[in-house]
Amino acid sequence: MIVPEKIIYLDHNATTPLDPAVLEEMLPFLTTYYGNPSSAYRFGAQVRSAIDLARERVAMLLGCEPGEIIFTSCGTESNNTAIRSALQLDPKRQHIVTTAVEHSAILRLCGELAKRGSTVTYVPVDSDGNLDLDELERAVTSETAIISAMWANNESGVLFPIEKIAEIARRKRVIFHCDAVQAAGKLPISLRHSTINFLSLSAHKLYGPKGVGALYLSRRAPFRPLLFGGSQENGRRAGTENVASIVGFGKAAERAVEALRTEPDRIRQMRDQFEAAIIAAIPDVTVNGNLKERLPNTSSLTFDGIQSGAALMMLDQSNLCCSAGSACHTGSLQASHVLRAMGLSEERARGSLRFSFGRFNTATEVGKAIAIVTATIAKMRRLNALSSNLPERKPVPAL
Numbered sequence: 001m002i003v004p005e006k007i008i009y010l011d012h013n014a015t016t017p018l019d020p021a022v023l024e025e026m027l028p029f030l031t032t033y034y035g036n037p038s039s040a041y042r043f044g045a046q047v048r049s050a051i052d053l054a055r056e057r058v059a060m061l062l063g064c065e066p067g068e069i070i071f072t073s074c075g076t077e078s079n080n081t082a083i084r085s086a087l088q089l090d091p092k093r094q095h096i097v098t099t100a101v102e103h104s105a106i107l108r109l110c111g112e113l114a115k116r117g118s119t120v121t122y123v124p125v126d127s128d129g130n131l132d133l134d135e136l137e138r139a140v141t142s143e144t145a146i147i148s149a150m151w152a153n154n155e156s157g158v159l160f161p162i163e164k165i166a167e168i169a170r171r172k173r174v175i176f177h178c179d180a181v182q183a184a185g186k187l188p189i190s191l192r193h194s195t196i197n198f199l200s201l202s203a204h205k206l207y208g209p210k211g212v213g214a215l216y217l218s219r220r221a222p223f224r225p226l227l228f229g230g231s232q233e234n235g236r237r238a239g240t241e242n243v244a245s246i247v248g249f250g251k252a253a254e255r256a257v258e259a260l261r262t263e264p265d266r267i268r269q270m271r272d273q274f275e276a277a278i279i280a281a282i283p284d285v286t287v288n289g290n291l292k293e294r295l296p297n298t299s300s301l302t303f304d305g306i307q308s309g310a311a312l313m314m315l316d317q318s319n320l321c322c323s324a325g326s327a328c329h330t331g332s333l334q335a336s337h338v339l340r341a342m343g344l345s346e347e348r349a350r351g352s353l354r355f356s357f358g359r360f361n362t363a364t365e366v367g368k369a370i371a372i373v374t375a376t377i378a379k380m381r382r383l384n385a386l387s388s389n390l391p392e393r394k395p396v397p398a399l
């Protein structure tokens, strides 16, 4: 096994470590308090109150009512639930408007729905990753069931003007879903005066456990559940609750509310210091995305003439964790669809790395990361130069 103490973890957009305070809050619900929250006796009721508290804490993070939150199994389920709900309201409205740079939990779902009679418009982005709002507005028709757009992009970190999109949706009388998985805990969110109808969260992106998500359902929005069965979550999501994880999610949300006061600035400083040092030390690097409207923790960099897959392996040898495109795509050799949508050539997209900083990173780690990345890129470029100077090998004759 890899010893975690040695790891420099710069991949917080893929997942975050569990905050120790979260684990502490979860443990009693994995051991002592195993009652079913739906049971009538007090041993069940006390578990139910723990879930109620978690719901209040998540609602606090979003500035909404606890009754507007349902717990799900992950961000992916929240996204699937929101879109499928909107498609069930009116058989004549089966059109989805989304963007070219969404997470696969939206894009693959839309691809699947398109095979079953839905139509999908993917609104493009410009070279900085910005959405064209006029184009988004023009895409909405009388058959549109839902607009789905992410708040913060997991690969580039670019932020979409979510309140403006919500306003377009309100004017057009279309449901608006926001994938806020990367935004929650990194930016202040207040839904109280918002016209967003549905909003997805995932605990493991904000120092909570994996396998639990939430979906905000505005009181004003009509809703159809994805799962039917027991009457958990007020009949809006059946299935016995993942109690310990929900409790952990609640604690993570509470920590996030406190952390939002100072943490984003501290993390932004580390990210900016890293970026500045890399740009100063390495020639031919570009920072991807709108540098003003961007998550404070994310740095997407393109290094001319390198292969990100090989770079990841070399960085891994130095115990540095980062990613090429999104984690969901590693293993498949596809260039990032986000960077391609931003107009990067296949080759440049394949030469890109994403570094995402987080709560437990230190200045010492940032210093080490700068040295490791600088040495790795220089080494890769030396190797590339060597191999391109080698005499061409004679082709092996076919048998």
Ligand SMILES: *Cc1c(COP(=O)(O)O)cnc(C)c1O
Residues within 6 Å of the ligand: 013, 014, 073, 074, 075, 076, 077, 103, 105, 150, 152, 153, 154, 179, 181, 182, 202, 203, 204, 205, 211, 212, 213
């Ligand atoms: C991670 C992520 C998801 C999926 O969340 P899971 O809980 O891992 O299913 C969805 N959208 C975005 C933007 C993400 O970064």
